[in-house]
Amino acid sequence: MPQGGQPTLITSVQRALRLLEAVSEESGGTTAKNLSRRTGIALPTTYHLLRTLVHEGYLEKLDDGAFILGDQVAELHTAARGQGLRSRVRSVMVDLRDALNAAVYLAHYREGEVVVTDIVDSPRTPRVDTWADFRETAHATAIGKCLLSGLSRDERLDHFDRYPPADLTPRTITRIHDLIDGPDHPVVTDSEEYSLGTACMAAPVSGAGVPTTLAISFPARKLTAHASFGTPLRTAADEIARTFAVAGGPHAAE
Numbered sequence: 001m002p003q004g005g006q007p008t009l010i011t012s013v014q015r016a017l018r019l020l021e022a023v024s025e026e027s028g029g030t031t032a033k034n035l036s037r038r039t040g041i042a043l044p045t046t047y048h049l050l051r052t053l054v055h056e057g058y059l060e061k062l063d064d065g066a067f068i069l070g071d072q073v074a075e076l077h078t079a080a081r082g083q084g085l086r087s088r089v090r091s092v093m094v095d096l097r098d099a100l101n102a103a104v105y106l107a108h109y110r111e112g113e114v115v116v117t118d119i120v121d122s123p124r125t126p127r128v129d130t131w132a133d134f135r136e137t138a139h140a141t142a143i144g145k146c147l148l149s150g151l152s153r154d155e156r157l158d159h160f161d162r163y164p165p166a167d168l169t170p171r172t173i174t175r176i177h178d179l180i181d182g183p184d185h186p187v188v189t190d191s192e193e194y195s196l197g198t199a200c201m202a203a204p205v206s207g208a209g210v211p212t213t214l215a216i217s218f219p220a221r222k223l224t225a226h227a228s229f230g231t232p233l234r235t236a237a238d239e240i241a242r243t244f245a246v247a248g249g250p251h252a253a254e
Contacts (some may be wrong), residue, residue: 029066150211
């Protein structure tokens with residue numbers, strides 16, 4: 001960093017950004033000469049920068065010589081929206097982790113598979129040891145059971161045809177009838193069905209476009225004391241549901 005603590009700035013980058021901003025303000029596109037006048041950038045430099053921006057996909061040159069924004073700008077915009085959505089959802093998960101002292105998970109059921117998309121944990125609240133693939137063990141986890149509850153009966157049967165329930169611990173429920181036709185609960189719990197010593201609770205995230213769940217895990221010995229965790233878990237799931245609704249669903253974060 002130069003003297004005085006001022007950051008080093010790259011002038012050519014600044015000029016390219018000014019050109020992009022100027023093009024964005026012209027709905028029908030604009031010429032290199034007009035851009036040079038508007039930005040105060042010398043015309044030869046303007047041409048060089050415009051050629052580079054066109055080559056990289058940030059601008060497109062029309063047949064009449066005018067420049068408009070390119071597809072790469074739209075891709076950046078989409079990515080920025082997705083990052084903003086992920087940041088807001090993760091903030092809710094971090095708050096829940098800190099409030100409940102439990103690892104927090106976000107998962108979806110997509111194209112016939114259980115997909116865990118985010119985990120928020122810490123050294124004090126470690127995530128469950130995923131010794132068996134969650135895609136194959138939906139019958140034994142609160143995450144999987146909650147996601148499957150958002151499917152039709154036929155879809156659940158199809159899932160278990162592809163992933164037959166297996167005993168993972170002495171507490172794992174494997175009877176198809178119990179898994180398919182069991183009672184629905186606002187919060188799903190598993191106690192040592194997936195991993196001995198670990199309990200998990202999951203709540204559905206409604207309106208996400210695909211079955212989605214928010215879940216927590218913690219030591220099974222604390223399950224009785226943590227029975228009240230269902231309320232803050234549902235509250236956080238509802239908050240994430242509202243975030244997805246505004247953004248158009250969890251796919252907006254991809």
